[in-house]
Amino acid sequence: MKHKNSIYIGAKGKESLVDLEIPKNFNSQIIIFIHGFMGFKDWGAWNLVQKFFTEKGYGFCKFNTTHNGGTVSDGIDFPDPESFGQNTYTHEIEDVKAIVNWIDSQVDFWCGHLIGHSKGGAIALISGHSIPLISSISTWASIASIEERFPIGKELDKWKSSGFRFVKNGRTLQDLPQSIDLWKDFQQNNAEYDLKKICESFQKPLFIAHGEHDTSVDKENGLRLASWANTQLTIISNADHVFQSKHPWIKKTLPQELKDLCERTERFIAHSLN
Numbered sequence: 001m002k003h004k005n006s007i008y009i010g011a012k013g014k015e016s017l018v019d020l021e022i023p024k025n026f027n028s029q030i031i032i033f034i035h036g037f038m039g040f041k042d043w044g045a046w047n048l049v050q051k052f053f054t055e056k057g058y059g060f061c062k063f064n065t066t067h068n069g070g071t072v073s074d075g076i077d078f079p080d081p082e083s084f085g086q087n088t089y090t091h092e093i094e095d096v097k098a099i100v101n102w103i104d105s106q107v108d109f110w111c112g113h114l115i116g117h118s119k120g121g122a123i124a125l126i127s128g129h130s131i132p133l134i135s136s137i138s139t140w141a142s143i144a145s146i147e148e149r150f151p152i153g154k155e156l157d158k159w160k161s162s163g164f165r166f167v168k169n170g171r172t173l174q175d176l177p178q179s180i181d182l183w184k185d186f187q188q189n190n191a192e193y194d195l196k197k198i199c200e201s202f203q204k205p206l207f208i209a210h211g212e213h214d215t216s217v218d219k220e221n222g223l224r225l226a227s228w229a230n231t232q233l234t235i236i237s238n239a240d241h242v243f244q245s246k247h248p249w250i251k252k253t254l255p256q257e258l259k260d261l262c263e264r265t266e267r268f269i270a271h272s273l274n
Contacts, residue, residue, distance in 0.1 A: 001020070001021070001022040001106070001107075002020070002021045002022070003018065003019055003020040003021070003106070004019050005017050005018075005019065005072075005075070006018050006019070006020070007072055008063065008098055008099060008102045009098065010065070010066035010091070010094060010095035010098040010099070011066050011067065011090070011091035011092070011094040011095055011098070012066065012067075012091065014066040014067065014083070015066070015072050016063065016064045016065065016066040016068075016070065016072065016075075016095070017041065017063065017064045017070070017072055017075045018041075018061065018062070018063035018064075018099060018102065019041060019050070019060075019061065019062050019063070020059065020060070020061045020103065020106060020107075021050060021054050021059065021060050021061075022059045022107060023054045023055070023057055023058070023059070025057045026057060026058075026059055027056075027057040027058060028109055028110050028111060029057075029058050029059065029110070029111050029112075029113060029135075029269065029273070030058065030059035030060065030061055030103060030107065030110050030111070030112050030113070031053050031058050031059065031060045031061065031112075031113050031115055031269075032061045032062075032063075032096070032099060032100070032103070032112050032113065032114050032115070032134075033046065033049065033050075033060070033061065033062040033063075033115050033116075033117075033120075034063075034065075034092075034096065034114060034115065034116040034117065034120035034121075034123050034124050035062070035064070035065070035068070035117060035120050036116075036117045036118030036119040036120045036121075036141075037118060037119040038068075038069075038078075038169055038171075038176075039068070039117065039118070039119075039120070040064050040068060040070055040075055040076055041062040041063055041064050041075065042075065042076060043247050044242060044245040044246055044247040044248070044249045045245040045249040045251075045254055045255065045258055046062060048249070048252075048253070048254045048258075049254070049258070049262060050062060052254065052259070052262045052266075053262070053266065056266060058266075058269075059107065059110065061099065061103055063095070063099050065087070065091070065092045065095045066083075066091060066095050067083050067084060067086055067087035067088075067091050067092075068083075068084065068087065069081060069083060069084030069176060071083075077172060078169060078172055078174055078176065081174065081176050081177055082177070084176050084177065084178075085164065085176070085177035085178055085179050086179055086181065087178075087182065088181060088182050088185035088186075089122070089123070089126070089146060089182075089185055089186060089189070089193060090185050090189060092123045093123060093126055093127045096114070096123060096124075096127040096128075096131070097127065097131065100112060100131055100133055100134070104133065110133070111133065111135050112131075112133045112134045112135065113134065113135055113136045113137070113138065113269050113272075114127070114128045114134055114136070114137045114138065115137075115138045115139075115140060115265065116137070116138070116139050116140065116142060117140045117141060117142075117242075118140070118141050118142060118143065118216070118217055118241065119142075119143060119149075120142075121139030121140060121141065121142020121143065122142060122143050122146055122193075122195060124137050124138070124139060124142075125137060125139065125142070125195055125198050125199065125202075125225075126192070126193055126195075126198060128204065129198060129202060129203065129204060134204070135204065135205070135272065135273075136204055136205040136206070136207070136268070136269055136272045137202075137204060137205075137206050137207070138206075138207040138208075138209070138265050138268065138269070139206075139207070139208050139209065139222075139225065140209050140210075140243070140261060140265075141209070141210050141211055141214055141216075141217050141221075141222070141241050141242075141243075142208070142210075142217070142221060142222065142225060143195075143217055143221055144195055144196075144220075144221035144222070144224040144225050145195060145196075145221075145224075146186055146193055146195065147186065147190070150183055150186070151165075156183070159178075159180055159183065160180055160183075163179065163180050164177045164178065164179055164180070165177070165178050165180075166178070171247065195225065195228075196224075196228050199225055199228035199229040200228050200229070202229050205268070205271075205272035206229050206231055207231075207234065207264075207265060207268040207269075208222055208225050208226045208229065208231060208233050208234065209222070209233070209234040209235075209236060209261055209264065209265070210222030210223075210233060210234070210235060210236070211235075211236050211239030211240050211241060211242075211243055211257070212235050212236060212237050212238060212239055213238065213239065213240050214239070214240055214241045215240065215241065216240075216241035217241060219233075219235065222235075234261075234264055236257050236260055236261050236264075237257070237260075238257060239257035239258075239260075239261070242258075243255065243257045243258035243261050244256070244257040244258060245258050
């Protein structure tokens with residue numbers, strides 16, 4: 001079974017794109033990959049990450065969150081800035097739950113494992129611990145705090161007064177809007193979205209990895225997550241925030257650092273099943 005650019009319905013009843021591949025030697029385990037901020041399912045080498053896991057017998061699902069700025073006709077170049085501006089953490093958590101339900105309608109007898117990159121790592125931690133079909137969570141270069149990603153002081157006051165602020169997309173050079181609802185959503189759910197509390201009480205196998213030279217989300221974030229979860233941080237040597245990949249990725253093989261990360265993650269998942 002292989003779905004490419006199928007449609008699921010997520011937060012606020014909005015449609016978005018999803019891929020699902022089930023290999024012939026399916027081991028009944030499905031990896032669900034959650035992209036990060038300004039990310040999308042077909043960014044860079046994520047397709048090769050899918051190939052890595054399906055060749056080892058895992059099913060693999062990757063999807064665009066409903067409010068990432070993409071549409072069902074264009075899931076890459078952020079043609080819907082208005083939707084991007086209305087995104088919240090709650091929307092993305094609802095999307096993960098919708099994806100799990102969508103997979104469940106496609107596949108009999110399966111067990112899921114979340115992998116979240118960057119901001120997606122936070123989404124994986126928040127959503128994964130409460131979904132029965134999810135057996136383990138892996139974070140790749142995850143943030144350790146949602147609150148720390150927000151502006152403070154005069155910048156926050158300006159955002160509150162205007163209702164919107166703008167963030168630059170370095171690839172498309174768009175100035176993308178962000179509604180103050182993003183901040184309000186966190187304030188309303190800060191107890192449930194506290195990554196420290198979540199990690200300290202985590203009951204499922206948890207793998208935390210970070211690039212040695214991450215300049216977007218410092219590896220100190222990974223150290224905090226691992227400390228709170230009482231586990232060891234896996235450092236990928238010589239790796240940046242995207243583990244030496246980029247967009248577009250035209251090579252037919254993974255960068256060595258990302259391959260190393262995939263291998264370590266797969267060993268963790270396999271061990272978690274024993």
